[in-house]
Amino acid sequence: QSALTQPASVSGSPGQSITISCTGTSGDVGAYNYVSWYQQHPGKAPKLMIYDVNKRPSGVSNRFSGSKSGNTASLTISGLQAEDEADYYCSSYTSSITVVFGGGTNLTVL
C-alpha cells in the first residue's frame, strides 16, 4: 500500500493553468478508473473535487478537470484564482479493495 506519488508543490499566477500529476501502479491508478482528487484548505476537512478520473461533483467549478493515462492521473486547474491555493490529494481504489492517497501537493497562487 505505497502512497501515490505527487509533486510536493506547484505554483502558478492568477489566470494561468497548472497540472498536478499522481503516479501509481498497475494495481491502483492503472487498474481502475476509481481515481479522485481532494482540495484541503488549512484547518479544514478535505473536499471532493473530482471522481471517476474526470467527473465533477455538483457545485465544483468547471475550471477543475481530471484525466488519466496508464498509471498516472492528472488534475488540471485552469484560470487560477487566489482561492485555489490549497493542498491537493489524489486517491485511488486498489486491487486489495483498499484506498490509497497521494502524498499531497501544495498549490501556491503567486
Next chain:
Amino acid sequence: EVQLVESGGGLVQPGRSLRLSCAASGFTFDDYAMHWVRQAPGRGLEWVSGINWNSGSIHYADSVKGRFTISRDNAKNSLYLQMTSLRPEDTALYYCAKDTGYSILGYFDYWGQGTLITVSS
C-alpha cells in the same frame, strides 16, 4: 444537510485502547459505505479503514490491520473505530467520511471535522 460528527478522541498512552464514534445524519446511512481517514499533524491524508453498507465487506490499511476494528450500527446511524495497541505513530486527526455508494469505492463526498488522537506517555 449531511452531517458527520466524530467523538471519542483524546490523549492516550501507548499500548492502550480507544473507541471512536461517528454520528451521521441528513442521509440514508445504510445506503452508503463509510470510512475512517486520518491525518497526522502537518502530514498528508491516510486511509485507515472502510466498511460497506451492510458490514459484509470490511478492509484496513496495512498500518492498522490487526489492531483496529471498524463497525457500524445502521439502526443508530453510527460508525465506530475500535483502536487497540495504540502507537505514537497513530497520533492524528481522525475523520469519518461517507462514500458515494453502498460498496467501497473510495470516493469521500462528505467528511466530519475530525477527532484528534494523541498517543503519548
